[in-house]
Amino acid sequence: MKRALAAGLALVVAVGLAGCSGSSTGSNGSGKDGATVKVGVVGDNNEPWETAADSLKEKENIDVELVKFSDYVQPNQALSDGSVDLNSFQTEIYLDTYNSEHGTDLTSIGYTIIEPMGLYSHRVSSVGDLADGATVTIPNDVSNGGRALKLLEKAGLITVNPDAGLTPGLDDVTGNPKNLRITQLDAAQTARSLDDSDAAVVNSGIAVDAGLTPSTDAIFIEETGEASRPYYNVIAARASDVDDETYRTVVRYYQSDEVARTIADSTRGSQIAVWDGAPSASPSATASQSKAA
Known part of the structure; x- marks a missing residue:
């Protein structure tokens, strides 16, 4: 009996020690070495992430799996429910608005790029050519819709109530001298609307996926500078994972000179790396472009 009790005690101790041993792990269940990190992205053009993924695999044995979505809602839903570990598609202001509207605590853990929003048209070649009563489509979510209205204001087409800050709505339009008919669509549909409307305000990534080059095809494009910080794109994680070593390593490899070069080359200057x-990281103050308004 003594031998049996001793054996049982030894088994309990062994199990306890096994439970306490092991390396630190990320919330995806893997330690840094050999981890797989699922990153939610929007669209098919992800060369910068592919560059980062190659380096992470070679130097850290971390596999980055890109999970592609077609709209701006699903990646945050997937991050909230744990279907992905990180996502990289949204501006800081969009993330803040999403958290406020959905009661989530998704958190930025690093800046990536700024994608200047542009006004595009298949029918006119300049802002000044838009006729009275022209139709213009903009995104229908709060942050991108507000950003689009601010862009139309900067282009001299409308004025908006300054009290609305960075997120004005259609009700905040205080001046519309061309009587533009502004309609709202899901951001992912704005580029497709160019066949049916006179102009559309389109997010850069969606424009690129549609075969447009923002820096040359937009008839008016957003200026960039320190005031653009709310529009910086971020890598987001769940609040409980902001200090995860593996995820921080992923951010560090994304924020590299090699990835910055890939951003510049693959987007032909239409996207700008903005991390410290x-x-x-110092966009030109004269980046705003207008084709002969």
């Missing part, structure tokens, strides 16, 4: 120390 990035080669292009």
Whole structure:
């Protein structure tokens, strides 16, 4: 009996020690070495992430799996429910608005790029050519819709109530000298609306997926500078994972000179790296473009 009790005690101790041993792990259940990190993205053009993924696999044995979505809602839903570990598609102001509307606590853990929003048209070649009563489509979510209205104001087409801040709505339009008929669509549909409308305000990533080059095809494009910080794109995680070592490593490899070069080359200058120390982190104050208004 003594031998049996001793054996049982030894088994309990062994199980306890096994439960206490092991390396630190990320919330995806893997330690840094050999981890797989699922990153939610929007669209098919993800060369910067592919560059980061190659380096992470080679130098850290971390596999990055890109999970592609077609709209701006699903990636945050997937991050909230744990279907992905991180996502990388949205601006800081969009993330804040999403958290406020959905009661979530998704958190930025690093900046990536700014994608200047542009006004596009298949029918006119300049802002000044838009006729009285022209139809213009903009995104229908609060942050991108407000950003689009601010862009139309900057282009001299409308005025908006300054009290609305960065997120004005259609009710905040105080001046519309061309009597533009502004309609709202899901952001992912704005580029497709160009066949049926006179112009559309389109997010850069969606424009690129539609075969447009923002820096050359937009008839008016957003200026960039320090005031653009709310529109910086971020890598987001769940609040409980902001200090996860594996995820921080992923951010560090994304925020590299190699990825910055890939951003510049693959987007032909239409996207700008904005993390601290990035080669292009100081956007030109004259980046605003208008084709002969």
